[in-house]
Amino acid sequence: MQQSEFAGVVAMVTGAGQGIGAAVARALAAEGAVVAALDRDSGPLAELAAESSAVHPYVLDVADSQAVDRAVEVTEGQLGRVGVLVNVAGVLRPGSAVELSDEDWAETFAVNATGVFHTGRAVGRRMAARGRGAIVTVGSNAAGVPRAGMAAYAASKAAATVFTRCLGLELARSGVRCNIVSPGSTDTAMQRALWGEDAEAAERRVIEGDLGAWRVGIPLGRIAAPADIAEAVVFLASDRARHITMHDLYVDGGATLRA
Template sequence: MQQSEFAGAVAVVTGAGQGIGAAVARALVAEGAVVAAVDRNSGALAGLAAESSAVRPCVLDVTDSQAVDSAVELMEHQLGSIGVLVNAAGVLQPGPAVELGDRDWAETFAVNSTGVFHTSRAVGCRMAARGRGAIVTVGSNAAGVPRAGMAAYAASKAAATMFTRCLGLELARSGVRCNIVSPGSTDTGMQRALWGEDTEAAERRVIEGDLGAWRVGIPLGRIAAPADIAEAVVFLASDRARHITMHDLYVDGGATLRA
């Protein structure tokens, strides 16, 4: 991909303070975009912004609809028309479904689903009025295949996935494309929080699979790096994917057998 493809483009990336969101922000900057990096963690954003003047940090809680609307309006005023939105903000509250607390369930949906709605609505209406734009939501392969101990996360990602596809259908005639990238196990802080202290053994279990947890392994034999997911996101945001919309691209090393 040539750097000129995103040269001068304005992109918004939520969850940009760490993990996949940070990798997406870096990848878009490398392709020439100016990135409004959104996260609740001001310290993490400061570190990302220190890497490049093309990163414009925006401390924002995507669960606050009024704050999102105001932030998007300010971004367009200061940076120009937003051409790309990447919804990468996400939280994980693991645990058996019958033991999940109301607060855990609500927070998971507030960030993973409602946050996608807030940002996509605020940016999507502006893109539609201009007749162009690309929205990419970072989902999860857990949205399509049940995972023990991940009911809230999987359900919230499934909701975000279907919302993005419906949005893509509604905005297609306006020239706005909406797609999903669904990662499997990826080497991020969220993933490592599930592993405990023995990360080497935990990583091996993920790759090999766990019949006791009704989970197949990863046929490609490796955990994804955040950059692997970022590459897929950048492709779907680019003009090289100009005839792709409402697509859900699994980037999981074959872990779900694309069930």
């Protein structure tokens, strides 16, 4: 059996407690990586770690810059040098742009954008000094097309996307690649929280489109599974993508028509 290129590589994954983050952690562990799984909720982390001895749980709020610096230091001290960073941690506070509270806006940016800055800075400087590494930020197709009721989320994901591309430009000569995977509607707890009680009807509206919400449907005719997003992340983190950096890969079944 051919050894995976990720064998022994330390991969740090934020937001690993559920959804896309958990799928990414599982995918990297299956490829042989040693995974530092970070989330601010310890319960799901413990369940994830119980699945594989390759997954090591760390409780972390990415909005806390000092806690991020400590977590990176502890991870490298216990597991080894971080070779892959995947930013997945995110929150969604839906609501009309003119009715959003200051708190909803601030928390959304604190996790979705500032959290990416904190981890990218802490890990990126270490990767640059070592002359190699890969950073992948999970953004959203909402960063590239307006979404009604998602102003804070879309704006925060746009900020995280552009920050990651700027980081990639600055670190390119150091051999560090920085890319973005931008999912569309994906079957996660965050997505289902938007659907309400009639999940089947809500899913159908997402797939078929909703003119009342100015949304086209999904041309491929299905909601993404978290594993679909994880596959894209693993590719961009791998040496198969060694000449790809500052790229924003949409994994949305064609939902934005790549607007």
